[in-house]
Amino acid sequence: MSAPNRLIGSALERVEDLRLLRGRGQFVADINRPDQLHAAFLRSAVAHGMLRGVDAAEALSLDGVHAVLTARDLGSPMPLLPIRLQPLPELEPFCQPMLADEKVRYVGEPVAVVIADSSAIAEDALDLIAVDIDPLPAITNRDQAEAAGTLLFPEHGSNVSMRWNAVKGDADAAFEAADYTRRETFTVQRHAALFMEPRGFVAEWDTDAEKLSVWGAAKVAFANRKILAATMGLERDQIDMIEGDVGGSFGSRGEFYPEDFLIPFAARHLGRPVKWVEDRREHLMAANHARQIECDVEIAATRDGKILALRGTNWTDNGAYIRTNGSIAPRNAAQFMSGAYDIEHIRLTSYSLTTNKTPTGTYRGPGRFEPDFVRERLIDLMAKDLGLDPLDVRRRNLVPADKMPYPLATMTPFESVTSLDSGDNHALLDRCLAEFGWDEKVALQGQCIDGRYHGVSVGCFIEGGAAGPSEDARIVLESDGSFAVYLGSAGVGQGIETIMGQIAGDALGVPFERVRVHYGSTAYVAEGFGSFHSRSTVMGGSAIVLAAEALLEKLRPIAAAALGCALDAVVFDEEGARDADGKAVAFDALSDAPVSAEARFENKKYTYSYGSLAAHVAVDPKTGQVDVLDIASTKDVGRMINPATLNGQSVGSIVQGLGGTLLEEFVYDSEGQLLTGTLADYLLPTATDFPNIRSTVLELAPSPHNPLGAKGAGEGEIIPVGGVIANAVAQALAGFGVEPMALPLSPPNVWRMLQEAIP
Amino acid sequence: MKAAFEVNGESVEVDVEPRLSLADCLRDVLGLTGTHLGCEHGVCGACTVIVDGQAVRSCLTLAVQADGERITTVEGLSPEAGLSPLQAAFRKHHALQCGFCTPGMVTTAHALLSEEPDADADRVREVLSGNICRCTGYVPIVEAVLEARAAYRKMEGES
Structure with a gap:
């Protein structure tokens, strides 16, 4: 960086707050387009059944109703909701159709979309649609799923969609030799991210330009543009995904859902902008659920409390379909069972089960919250059985700083090897105990x-x-001497407009006020990967550092020419560039036209x-x-x-x-x-x-x-x-x-x- | 159906369907989109507005019920430029992240502190417990409201 940092590390008040506190944020429900229509979804009231027919005649005759779309309107083959993360071919049979076709598999599954002059009329019309469903037995728990008396996907032959393995060392041998073992079954209940702003979209198809604009993008706009292009038969550059203020994600908002396809589809189908904002009841049954798991896990240790091995099986209840990131929680629950602890031998298997419930996805700490519950409980049970202090047992087993990088168990399929990088678990534990007041409590x-x-x-x-693979940033020196930063990261309420401004200000060596940050929408940079896996600051922030370096290098010859000095004599400061003699040229005088540099930070x-x-x-x-x-x-x-x-x-x-x-x-x-x-x-x-x-x-x-x-x-x-x-x-x-x-x-x-x- | 009321100091007259909620009226008819809808069944509090001094769920109020009332939304609590003392305290304490629940928090806290500028932490928590925030864990919101009390005491002293 070109200047000592002053912004990074400072508890700067957020720029976002100025609009959000005054009620001037622009969330998706606040977006309106001229001539827009409104959508409402008819969702299955039956958890499992054969969909025999949808009669929309009466709904279509209601004044103000423009269309009722059902599976047959989407063409053949029915577009499916693809898997974004770890797209294993084995999971493809479990992908969700954009509208229920032949079968319904959970309460809340979209069956039809009504498009009308107002959302009230569209909702009125839902009551006029007759849906004919022959109910099938509902699979609602692990026993029923495994018994396979009823199959959600009969052609697959099982309600188990996938199996993952986490392996390290030789767990069985370690168990055989261990002084102590204990095996228990743990369960975590189904719950969800439940961000506060309901999901929504406004989609507009420009017939002349053959371009689609979608407001309401969040989290992974670029990935979703790719999915939308593929499912709608468009090129990526025909689609602009536009992000406004976003009312929370926690992993769930911004994943591609059936509505992400259906609203743009309806807009193109009708040639008019279409708007939809979900209501909360709809959200609770339509947006990804998370966390539901049963874990049968065994711990092996020496008599004095050194953990030797973990082995066992997890079953995640993934609901009716595998959605975009549905495989993350089951695979993580196996790989991260060892957490911060030094455990040499691991053999864990995760099965994902299909059930007649809302499909699942990631929620903050996916497949991490769940195994932490299991492991921390097992450690305390072990300490109790062995008559040891649970605090001592933790100290004894934490990965010590000098053992890093420390490898975790290797996952298959979609093989993944990862290591704990650098850190001092023991120091953090001691500091936590001191902050907490452990000794008194x-x-x-x-x-x-x-x-x-x-x-x-x-x-x-x-x-x-x-998470990689990369993030892009582009920084433009505008002719007024300000810097515009364009970024592939996404804002979901975490304040990246401010923190990216801090990073850019320091990287450029200029005051915070001179930097404006633009992010989230697909028009800003060539490629972007968004906000998930705690990646925005590291990936987007690092891309800004690289782009700032590239921009200053681009400005160096311009400054040298303006100052009449050698390239290496140019020094940049807050105001612009100067030479060794103190002769200066301000940023706004460097160039009549904007100067731009782009950089990509790659990380594996x-x-x-x-x-x-x-x-x-x-x-x-x-x-x-x-x-x-x-x-x-x-x-x-x-x-x-x-x-x-x-x-x-x-x-x-x-x-x-x-x-x-x-x-x-x-x-x-x-x-x-x-x-x-x-x-x-x-x-x-x-x-x-x-x-x-x-x-x-x-x-x-x-x-x-x-x-x-x-x-x-x-x-x-x-x-x-x-x-x-x-x-x-x-x-x-x-x-x-x-x-x-x-x-x-x-x-x-x-x-x-x-x-x-x-x- | 016609209804006439005052919003943020201005008289308005609307002609709306009897079933239209006050929240939808404020947002869609009057363009005051600072009032947010988070659940539309009266639990989350994002849509809270102030009706004659009382914090009210605008998603559970019909627009026509507002006839003759004085309504204040988050826009009406915002100065021409910058932030009110309550809003500034929210910013200082980082009492918002995504900001979606924030207008309801601001209106609720304003209604409370206007009546009870000496409310203690328990009272603030009790009143704010009708508003759901998923980002902050509430700790900084309570700190912000407690700090803003001074400004309301001062206003009370001046009036």
């Missing part, structure tokens, strides 16, 4: 105070980030952030209520761009994790009906639930893999929450012998465990 372990039992626990985690190695999280809970045995009295976390991210936005993500991530641990659950009945279809049934954390959350973010071990030294950090602290809280509850209720093996730890579930434990 641990004295309360298992005590009953005013009718509530107290428990404390700590756990350690890793967070992978910086993941970054890993390391951290610990400690929790203090109090459990009311009469109600089963778990109160979280205090949480403190530490995390090393290598390099912090903006401490305020980073800590904000950490605290928010912890509270999301507490929602998934204590409150949130999608409940289905035996017929595959979703019983938690409103926010009054699906409980999210509110302001009164978890008042005491503290996070500490540190810069201990910069990443060796990028010019910023930064590590992905947007998912982070959600990962350990389930395991740590469950262990704290077990400590609190140790006198009753309660050992949680399932989430959520909701009042009825905790109360039930207590009833079963009390003789």
Whole structure:
């Protein structure tokens, strides 16, 4: 970088806030196009059945209805929702048709789209459509899926869609030689990202230019443009995906859903702009669910608590179809079962099961939250069995700094080898204990105070980030002397307009005010990969550093000519360029025309952030209520761009994790009906639930893999929450012998465990 | 059906279907898109507006029910330029990430502090518990509202 950095590391207030706080954000529902029509979706009310017919005659006769699209309108073959990440051919038979065709497989599956003058008329018309479905038995759990009495995809012959293996060393031999083994079955309930802004699109087809514009892009606009081009038979450059303000993703928003195809399709079909914004009930049954898993896992250790091996099997309930990133959670749940710990022998298998429920996808910390619950519970159970202090056991087994890079288990298929890069797990654990006040709080372990039992626990985690292959940035010196940064990353509410401005300002050596950041839309750069896998800051930020270097090199001869000096005599500062004698030329005087440079940051190695999280809970045995009295976390991210936005993500991530641990659950009945279809049934954390959350973010071990030294950090602290809280509850209720093996730890579930434990 | 009311200090008259919600009326008829719809069933609070001093869910209110009322939206709480003290406190404490729930948080907090400028942390949490935020974990929102109390005490002293 050309100047000592002043912006990176500063808790700058966000530029986004100025519009968002004044109600001037522009979210997709705020976009309107002249002459636009409105869409509404008819969704299956039956979980599993043969779709015999859709009669839309009455709906079509309603004043203001322009069209009712069903499977037959989409052409043959029916376009399918493709797999974006790890597109294994074995998974293709499980891809979702854009509209249900012949069969419906979950409640909420789109069957028809009504296009009308207003959304109210479109919704009125839904009631006039007659759908004929012959019900089939619904598969709603693992036993039914495995029994295969009913198959979602009979031609496949099984409800198991895929099997992944994570292997390292020789687990069976290690188990044979071990002093101690314990095998348990754990379950994590189905829940979801549930971002606050409902999904939506406005699509417009320009017949003359043969161009499609789609507002409402998020997360992975470039990948979705590719999918849309392929499914609509267009070239990529015929499509502009436009991102406005985006109300949260957490992995779920921005993935390609059937609606991502159907709204643009309808717009072209009718030759008029079409708008659709989902309602919350629709969201709860249509957007990706996540997390549901059953894990039968065994741990092997020496008598004095050195973990030797893990082996076992995971079954993820992937719902009715494999969607764009549906394979990530099952594969991650195997590879990341060892987490931050030094475990030499691993053999884990993950199966993904198809069931008659909403399809699943990634949710912040996918396939990381779940195995952390399993592993941290097994460590505490082992410590208890062996009469050891669980804290000592963690210290004993964490990957030490001098063992890095430390390889994780190798995954197949879609072989993936990865290593923990650089970090000091022990230092982070110690810092976490100090921040938390462990020594005082641990004295309360298992005590009953005013009718509530107290428990404390700590756990350690890793967070992978910086998925490749690359990110592009283009920086333009405008003729007014300002710099416009164009980026392939996407904004999902994490504040990248600000942090990318900080990175660009430092890389160019100019004040923050002189930089404007443009991102998200496909028109800005040639290629982009967006925001997932905690990658935006590392990948997009590094691309900015490279583009800034390239731009300054491009400006160097221009400046040398203006100053009449040698190339190597040119020095850039905040205002422009100067020579050794102090003669200066300002940026706005360097060139009459804009000067632009583009760069691509390529990366094949993941970054890993390391951290610990400690929790203090109090459990009311009469109600089963778990109160979280205090949480403190530490995390090393290598390099912090903006401490305020980073800590904000950490605290928010912890509270999301507490929602998934204590409150949130999608409940289905035996017929595959979703019983938690409103926010009054699906409980999210509110302001009164978890008042005491503290996070500490540190810069201990910069990443060796990028010019910023930064590590992905947007998912982070959600990962350990389930395991740590469950262990704290077990400590609190140790006198009753309660050992949680399932989430959520909701009042009825905790109360039930207590009833079963009390003789 | 006709309804006449005041929005952010301006008189408006609308002629709308009886079933149109106040939120849809504000957004689609009057162009005030700062009011957001997060659930449309009265749980998330993103659509909160102030009706005669009270924080109200505009998704559960019909536009025609607003007849004769004085309504304030997030736009009406925003100065011509820059931020109000409450908004500035939100920014300072990083009390928003995606910003979608934020207008409802600002209107709810404004209604609270206008009535109770001395509200303590528990009271602030209690009142904000009707508004869902998925990004921040609420900790910085509560800090922001507590800090903004000073500005409301000052306003109360001046009035």
